[in-house]
Amino acid sequence: METQFSRLSQHLYVHHGHVNTGILCDGDRALLIDPSGTTFQMTLGELGITKVDQILFTHHHRDSTTDFPISDGVRVGVPTEEASWFTEVETFWNDSQYRWHLYNYHPHNLMLADAIRVTDTYTEGAQIAWGSASLTVLETPGHTDGSVTYLIDVDGKRFAFTGDLIYDEGQLWELYSLQKGQQTSDYHGFLGARDELKQSLEKVRQASPAMLIPTHGAVMDNPDRAIDALLERLAYCYDKYVAISALRHYFPQLFAEFEGHPGHMPIREGKPPPEYLRHFGTTWLIISERDEAFVMDCGSPNVIKQIQQLQADGEISEVTQFWVTHYHDDHVNAIPEFQETFPCETIADSVVAAVITNPIGFRLPCISPAVTRVDRITRDGDSWQWNEFTMTAYHFPGQTYYHGGLLVEGRGVRMFFGGDSFTMAGIDDYCSGNRNLLGADVGYEKCLRLIQELKPTHIFNCHVDPAFDFTDAEIV
Numbered sequence: 001m002e003t004q005f006s007r008l009s010q011h012l013y014v015h016h017g018h019v020n021t022g023i024l025c026d027g028d029r030a031l032l033i034d035p036s037g038t039t040f041q042m043t044l045g046e047l048g049i050t051k052v053d054q055i056l057f058t059h060h061h062r063d064s065t066t067d068f069p070i071s072d073g074v075r076v077g078v079p080t081e082e083a084s085w086f087t088e089v090e091t092f093w094n095d096s097q098y099r100w101h102l103y104n105y106h107p108h109n110l111m112l113a114d115a116i117r118v119t120d121t122y123t124e125g126a127q128i129a130w131g132s133a134s135l136t137v138l139e140t141p142g143h144t145d146g147s148v149t150y151l152i153d154v155d156g157k158r159f160a161f162t163g164d165l166i167y168d169e170g171q172l173w174e175l176y177s178l179q180k181g182q183q184t185s186d187y188h189g190f191l192g193a194r195d196e197l198k199q200s201l202e203k204v205r206q207a208s209p210a211m212l213i214p215t216h217g218a219v220m221d222n223p224d225r226a227i228d229a230l231l232e233r234l235a236y237c238y239d240k241y242v243a244i245s246a247l248r249h250y251f252p253q254l255f256a257e258f259e260g261h262p263g264h265m266p267i268r269e270g271k272p273p274p275e276y277l278r279h280f281g282t283t284w285l286i287i288s289e290r291d292e293a294f295v296m297d298c299g300s301p302n303v304i305k306q307i308q309q310l311q312a313d314g315e316i317s318e319v320t321q322f323w324v325t326h327y328h329d330d331h332v333n334a335i336p337e338f339q340e341t342f343p344c345e346t347i348a349d350s351v352v353a354a355v356i357t358n359p360i361g362f363r364l365p366c367i368s369p370a371v372t373r374v375d376r377i378t379r380d381g382d383s384w385q386w387n388e389f390t391m392t393a394y395h396f397p398g399q400t401y402y403h404g405g406l407l408v409e410g411r412g413v414r415m416f417f418g419g420d421s422f423t424m425a426g427i428d429d430y431c432s433g434n435r436n437l438l439g440a441d442v443g444y445e446k447c448l449r450l451i452q453e454l455k456p457t458h459i460f461n462c463h464v465d466p467a468f469d470f471t472d473a474e475i476v
């Protein structure tokens with residue numbers, strides 16, 4: 001097996017396993033930063049290390065903390081702010097607020113599975129003397145709320161172990177951890193931790209290290225260039241996100257500073273829906289010429305009451321079909337009660353059905369524990385007739401991967417029920433945990449191409465009263 005480590009200075013090495021682990025040596029003993037994985041022992045052997053006497057972790061994610069056996073006498077140091085996420089992990093895993101509904105992700109899924117014993121906790125400016133080196137702790141939140149950077153002064157040079165703050169020049173390890181709400185829940189905060197990340201990177205820059213050693217990624221020997229490139233790309237990426245974000249419709253105050261930016265899609269007004277539609281909560285209801293009802297989604301018992309009222313008023317006879325757009329709790333919470341009240345056929349796309357029939361098998365944003373019975377599973381392009389309308393079902397992986405779209409043609413219109421995927425301001429939410437895949441045939445690109453091909457006269461969002469459409473120019 002080839003050597004898996006590099007030497008940064010006389011006393012400092014980095015092991016390159018599934019993460020980078022810092023090895024500060026003093027004779028045959030070592031201090032380790034973010035040890036994780038099993039390939040590590042060989043490097044220690046090659047370096048002649050027989051005793052690990054101190055371990056430092058930059059943050060609590062299990063990808064950089066697990067599978068390294070920690071013997072009893074070893075000192076283990078972690079950021080004070082994250083200490084309980086090392087020692088009391090069961091409070092996370094046993095708390096139902098971290099299992100169901102899930103609108104907030106701090107701390108998140110990368111929590112340790114098993115607790116790690118901690119002997120030392122560090123806050124900003126803490127000093128650690130070890131061998132011929134001196135270490136300084138910088139609080140550098142961003143990737144997690146309590147992440148720290150360890151500056152090591154050794155052999156006349158300064159090195160910064162930055163955790164997952166940066167991956168390589170201009171690159172990040174992943175975007176999911178930056179999902180964070182400012183004035184709203186984390187769910188609506190795409191790249192919401194970018195300001196914290198930026199301040200942390202500036203703090204690291206101020207400390208003038210010669211090298212940045214990320215937990216995941218490549219050792220960077222030009223910190224200024226690496227940080228500048230990342231900050232520039234983050235700003236660019238966020239601007240592109242805002243340019244077509246549907247959140248501008250829901251929370252205009254969050255985006256005031258971006259108004260009028262070049263290339264940002266103007267928000268057009270919607271148009272009135274046909275008079276045989278009804279909209280309650282997140283539910284759309286179509287009334288046929290024979291007064292039958294086709295219902296989409298049921299997030300709250302209020303919707304059931306309102307449909308019963310329509311029946312009492314003689315506006316509808318009965319509900320004959322029910323379609324579920326996607327798995328989010330505000331669309332499915334009351335489906336079990338709905339199904340008891342209105343015995344009709346429940347139809348959903350196969351990808352949606354997988355989640356709503358078995359929610360315990362998934363861990364996703366806004367997931368509901370409600371279990372839905374699905375009578376008919378559709379595949380992309382399946383069509384059927386419902387009264388005077390032709391219905392065509394699609395897998396529509398927009399707002400989430402687990403999402404369907406329904407084209408309803410009849411009475412001179414082509415209506416597309418896109419769940420929560422679009423508003424007249426653009427694409428919805430962009431919550432990274434929803435699995436919005438990027439690429440030509442997947443995610444929003446697939447959805448937009450379908451809209452372009454189907455040319456609906458009316459697009460509907462479950463949360464928005466007016467109908468809308470997109471021009472070809474807007475889609476491109």
Ligand SMILES: [Zn+2]
Pocket residue numbers: 059061064143164
């Ligand atoms: Zn991490």
Ligand SMILES: [Zn+2]
Pocket residue numbers: 326328399420
């Ligand atoms: Zn939704």
